[in-house]
Amino acid sequence: MVATIEALDALKSIGLNLYERKIFVALLAKGIATAAEVSELAKVPRSRSYDVLESLAEKGFVMVQTSKPIKYVALAPKEALDRTKEIMEKKHGETVERIDKLQKSQIIEELDKIFNKGFDLVQPTEMTGTIKGRHLVDRQLNSIFKKAEKSINIATTKNGLNDLYSNHFRLLKKMSKNGAKIKIAAPFNGDKMEKEFSSIAELKKTSSPGRVFIVDNSYVLMGLADDEKTHETQDIAFWANSKHAVENLATPLFNKFWTNGKN
Numbered sequence: 001m002v003a004t005i006e007a008l009d010a011l012k013s014i015g016l017n018l019y020e021r022k023i024f025v026a027l028l029a030k031g032i033a034t035a036a037e038v039s040e041l042a043k044v045p046r047s048r049s050y051d052v053l054e055s056l057a058e059k060g061f062v063m064v065q066t067s068k069p070i071k072y073v074a075l076a077p078k079e080a081l082d083r084t085k086e087i088m089e090k091k092h093g094e095t096v097e098r099i100d101k102l103q104k105s106q107i108i109e110e111l112d113k114i115f116n117k118g119f120d121l122v123q124p125t126e127m128t129g130t131i132k133g134r135h136l137v138d139r140q141l142n143s144i145f146k147k148a149e150k151s152i153n154i155a156t157t158k159n160g161l162n163d164l165y166s167n168h169f170r171l172l173k174k175m176s177k178n179g180a181k182i183k184i185a186a187p188f189n190g191d192k193m194e195k196e197f198s199s200i201a202e203l204k205k206t207s208s209p210g211r212v213f214i215v216d217n218s219y220v221l222m223g224l225a226d227d228e229k230t231h232e233t234q235d236i237a238f239w240a241n242s243k244h245a246v247e248n249l250a251t252p253l254f255n256k257f258w259t260n261g262k263n
Contacts, residue, residue, distance in 0.1 A: 014084070015059075019044050019052045024061050027074040034069050060084040128240040130224070134232035137221070138167050140239055144219040145171050148180040152201075153214040155185040155257040159227045160211045165193050176200040185257040204261025211237070212254050218243055220250040 003025040011021045019042075026042035027033060033041070039049035053072050056062045060083030065071040075083065102108060131137050145152060145168060152175060156164060164172075164184075176182055182201035185208055188194040197203060211223035221239040230236075240246075 014081075016056075016061075019048055020056055020059075020061075023049060023052050024056055024074070024080075027056075027062060027072060028077070030074070032065070032071055032073045034071050036069075038072065058087075060087045128238070128242065128245070131237045131239060132234070134163070134227075134235040137223075137235055137237045138163065140237070141168060141213060141221060142171060144213070144215045144221060144239070145175060147219060148175045148215045149178075150180060150216050151214075152180050152182045153212075153251075153254050153258075154183065155206070155208045155210070155212045155254050157208055157211060157223075157227055158187045160208075160223070161186040161188070161193070163227075165197070169196065173200045183258065185254070185261045204258055204263065206257045206261035208257050210253075212250055212257075214246055214250050214254060217246050217251070220246045222250060222253075 003021075008021050008025070011024065012018075016024065022042040022044050023038055026038050030038060030041060035049045035053055036046055038044075038053070039046045042049075044052065053062060053064075057064050057072070061075060061080045063073040063075060065073055074080075131140055152172065154164065161184075164186075172182060183204070184197055184201045185204040185206045187207055188197075188203060188205045194203065211221075211227065213221040219239075219241055221237055224236045224238055225234065227235060
């Protein structure tokens with residue numbers, strides 16, 4: 001029996017590459033087989049089948065039978081998924097533990113020194129760029145918000161305000177507690193979202209036609225597309241780590257919205 005495209009796509013969505021999908025399905029159909037047999041059935045090069053079967057065994061989809069020649073046994077799909085989930089959760093937990101350990105070690109200080117030394121060699125003109133895709137824009141915003149020590153100034157649209165609340169409110173609240181003064185100019189309408197933002201920031205009601213984010217008078221991110229008319233995959237933003245760009249471009253624009261806004 002040949003698996004449907006939907007079934008193969010589902011296996012792809014959980015991390016199986018093309019050869020792994022073909023060989024796993026072939027082994028399901030065969031039950032138990034040697035690498036040569038399953039490679040022929042799956043139409044996968046025999047030289048690759050051994051590595052693929054080992055990979056499937058590590059992920060929990062097949063079992064190895066130590067016979068001569070070595071044979072591979074297919075696990076029932078539900079059992080295979082349960083085993084794979086357990087393996088992935090264990091590996092994820094171990095990785096998180098290693099990351100936590102690394103963050104508290106002297107190695108991170110060594111890496112920071114290397115980074116800072118390299119950063120000193122970077123020209124200001126190199127610390128600029130454009131970002132395409134709203135999820136990447138949000139990721140960059142998250143990154144620059146974390147750098148805030150003194151101030152975060154934001155002018156944004158209705159959609160931008162909703163995105164700011166959904167994706168960044170917790171971080172902004174944390175930065176506010178850490179001492180950063182936050183100003184937000186946006187089309188507030190007196191709802192719950194406005195009330196929550198008012199607890200961490202000074203607000204001005206304004207009809208901002210664009211999105212401007214300034215952190216510590218050093219970092220700026222500006223939306224270059226109309227976020228109400230542009231699909232999120234086509235959203236584009238400009239960012240810079242440049243006091244010159246902040247002082248001469250972003251701050252005057254933000255001040256215009258802030259001055260014209262209503263308390």
